[in-house]
Amino acid sequence: xxxxxxxxxxxxxxKAPARGRPGRRPIRRAFLRDWQLYTLAxxxxxxxxxxxxxxxxxNIIAFRRFQPGGSMxxxxxxxxxxFEMFLAxxxxxxxxxxxxxxGLLSTVVCFPLPIVLALMLNEVRNHAFKRFVQSVxxxxxxxxxxxxxxxxxxxxTVDGPVNQLLSFTGGPPVAFLxxxxxxxTIYVSSEVWQTVGxxxxxxxxxxxxxxxxxxxxxxxxxxxxLRQIWHVTLPGIRPTIIxxxxxxxxxxxxxxxxxxLLLYNPATYPTADVISTYLYRLGVxxxxxxxxxxxxxxxAVIGLVMVFGANLLSRRTVGASLW
Amino acid sequence: xxxxxxxxxATLLIGVVVVTxxxxxNIVARSFSAEKYIVSGQVNLWPKGFNLTTYQIxxxxxxxxxxxxxxxxxxxVATAISMVVTTCYAYVLSKPHLRGRxxxxxxxxxxxxxxxxxxxxxxxxxxxxxxxxxxxxxxPNAISVFNLLVMKTFFEGLPRELEEAAAIxxxxxxxxxxxxxxxxSKAVLATMVLFYAVSFWNSWFPAFLYLDKIEMFPVTxxxxxxxxxxxxxxxxxxxxDVHSEIMQVASNIQAVTIILTILPILMIYPFVQRFFVSGxxxxxxxx
Numbered sequence: 001x002x003x004x005x006x007x008x009x010x011x012x013x014x015k016a017p018a019r020g021r022p023g024r025r026p027i028r029r030a031f032l033r034d035w036q037l038y039t040l041a042x043x044x045x046x047x048x049x050x051x052x053x054x055x056x057x058x059n060i061i062a063f064r065r066f067q068p069g070g071s072m073x074x075x076x077x078x079x080x081x082x083f084e085m086f087l088a089x090x091x092x093x094x095x096x097x098x099x100x101x102x103g104l105l106s107t108v109v110c111f112p113l114p115i116v117l118a119l120m121l122n123e124v125r126n127h128a129f130k131r132f133v134q135s136v137x138x139x140x141x142x143x144x145x146x147x148x149x150x151x152x153x154x155x156x157t158v159d160g161p162v163n164q165l166l167s168f169t170g171g172p173p174v175a176f177l178x179x180x181x182x183x184x185t186i187y188v189s190s191e192v193w194q195t196v197g198x199x200x201x202x203x204x205x206x207x208x209x210x211x212x213x214x215x216x217x218x219x220x221x222x223x224x225x226l227r228q229i230w231h232v233t234l235p236g237i238r239p240t241i242i243x244x245x246x247x248x249x250x251x252x253x254x255x256x257x258x259x260x261l262l263l264y265n266p267a268t269y270p271t272a273d274v275i276s277t278y279l280y281r282l283g284v285x286x287x288x289x290x291x292x293x294x295x296x297x298x299x300a301v302i303g304l305v306m307v308f309g310a311n312l313l314s315r316r317t318v319g320a321s322l323w
Numbered sequence: 324x325x326x327x328x329x330x331x332x333a334t335l336l337i338g339v340v341v342v343t344x345x346x347x348x349n350i351v352a353r354s355f356s357a358e359k360y361i362v363s364g365q366v367n368l369w370p371k372g373f374n375l376t377t378y379q380i381x382x383x384x385x386x387x388x389x390x391x392x393x394x395x396x397x398x399x400v401a402t403a404i405s406m407v408v409t410t411c412y413a414y415v416l417s418k419p420h421l422r423g424r425x426x427x428x429x430x431x432x433x434x435x436x437x438x439x440x441x442x443x444x445x446x447x448x449x450x451x452x453x454x455x456x457x458x459x460x461x462x463p464n465a466i467s468v469f470n471l472l473v474m475k476t477f478f479e480g481l482p483r484e485l486e487e488a489a490a491i492x493x494x495x496x497x498x499x500x501x502x503x504x505x506x507x508s509k510a511v512l513a514t515m516v517l518f519y520a521v522s523f524w525n526s527w528f529p530a531f532l533y534l535d536k537i538e539m540f541p542v543t544x545x546x547x548x549x550x551x552x553x554x555x556x557x558x559x560x561x562x563x564d565v566h567s568e569i570m571q572v573a574s575n576i577q578a579v580t581i582i583l584t585i586l587p588i589l590m591i592y593p594f595v596q597r598f599f600v601s602g603x604x605x606x607x608x609x610x
Contacts, residue, residue: 027422030421030422031422034420034422034496036495036496036497037414037415037418037421037496038415040411040412040414040415040496040497040500041411041412041415041427043408043411044409044411044412044415044466045412045427045430047408047462047466048430048431048434048466050447050451051444051447051462051463051465052434052438052439053434053439054439054443054447055438055439055440055444055447056437056439056443057439058439058443058444058447059439059443061442061443061446066446117339120335120336121336123328123329123332124332124333124336125329129333129336133336133339133340135593135596136339136343136344137339137343138599138600139343139592140343142521142525142588142592142599143525143588144524144525144526144527144584144585145525145527145528146527146543146544146546146547146550146584147525147543147546147581147584147585149547149550150546150550150577150580150581151346151581153550153577154346154349154350154353154574154577154578154581155346155349157574158364159361159362159363159364159366159574160349161345161349161367163364164364164367167364173364193342193343193346196339197339197343201600201603201604202603202604205604225328226328250436258527258528262547262550262551276441279441280441283442283445284441284442284445284532289442289446292441292442293440293442293443296440296441296442296443297440299440300437300438300439303437304436304437307436308436
């Protein structure tokens, strides 16, 4: 992800020399000069066209009656029929609500924690200890979603450590993954475990750019460690925080589809089923391709609008932009 | 006052370390424990009824090794292809004078924010006849836009003079890329290889979608099928005794399979971790 933390100077500065250029080179000349470079772009462009843009166009099956096994561009036009169908589908609204709730919960919990951890790491003066904590906390980031799901299941089985802890308090064992009420807690906790350490990297980098003199003058003004964090450190990483927040808000609907697919089951559908898992079951499992595509397109468009909206908002209010 | 804050801070950080590592130690303890102690909830951080039988069971399953080998093959092939394609495009995008550069960047970046979606992608792969081939795993994820932008940023930071001198000497673009640019980029290339390799090693969903032959599964699907069999409500059979027995065996074997799956990553992790961190830093800087 490219993050511009100082957008206002970068934007105009990039454009100024382009305007000052004495007339653009004709396309033919540019091609004759750089044709070898363009040839290097052929295969990557083919990749993007085939595997990224063709599926976008393939969304037209949301407006057609598509037969499984048929061509991506086959079928007869049915207009907005499938959109009307899912808007009237109570299950759709349930999974929509679940997506929003899980997305919001994940953002609210998983976004601030790396900042806190980065601030804590920043206070550590012993380098070996700091590096050790960092190494350990990054580790879960490198695990496959399948492994994380398997670990979650092992911890939560009837004979697992969490139930062992419960038995000390005299409670009966709980089949955690069968409890709809607990699914979101389990999901968000595992997200925290997996992402909190890795999320500190960018903040730690931003922290190194804060001017030491600011701390010195804060100290002279009589500020303790905590007040220094509040008045110097946090303002210092504010642009980074805001940029990442924009990105997070923009993509909050893109919940961890793979992990939910591995962890949920019919008993937890009421709280765990999200748009992407629902359309997976509708499309891939049951073969209702057009219907599932309509839902997928709806979600993708919302996602796009959210990213652009969040970016616009942050550009207007704080001058930080993703691009 | 200051020293008290520092002690609280250190204690909390030790807590973070414990919470992060605890699941690993628990899984390791389970993998070496006898079934009966696991079932009765007695295994926590230390194995009880130490044995290697579970390891022998898993490692004597030919399917496990076939799937493990598949993971290695998929990772190597996919990483190699991804590296070639990503390097070429990143190099093109790093040339500020190139006509149409902004469009070429836009083509890539737009896909970060809008995707065709699961079903059209699935239909496309079927239409192309890639289902049940290695290409369904390798090709659809050949370029990670994040990695692409990291490489582009790196190339942009290379000194221009060397390339210009080589061009004046009559070397063509391909030669400059292969003989001048790439040797200067070993650090970023290593980072990218690791990024891609870890993501392909860990990947399971494309295989889950597009492969349905057991002998083609990667090891992640082997593990998924174990845990799906052990927990999914669909496996809740009529006979509770049979069911619970299946669950216990799977629980034991799961621990071993988890460990064997993450072992390669755990072994290289201490040595390569800094590459990952530097990669993220590069990606975080505006290109």
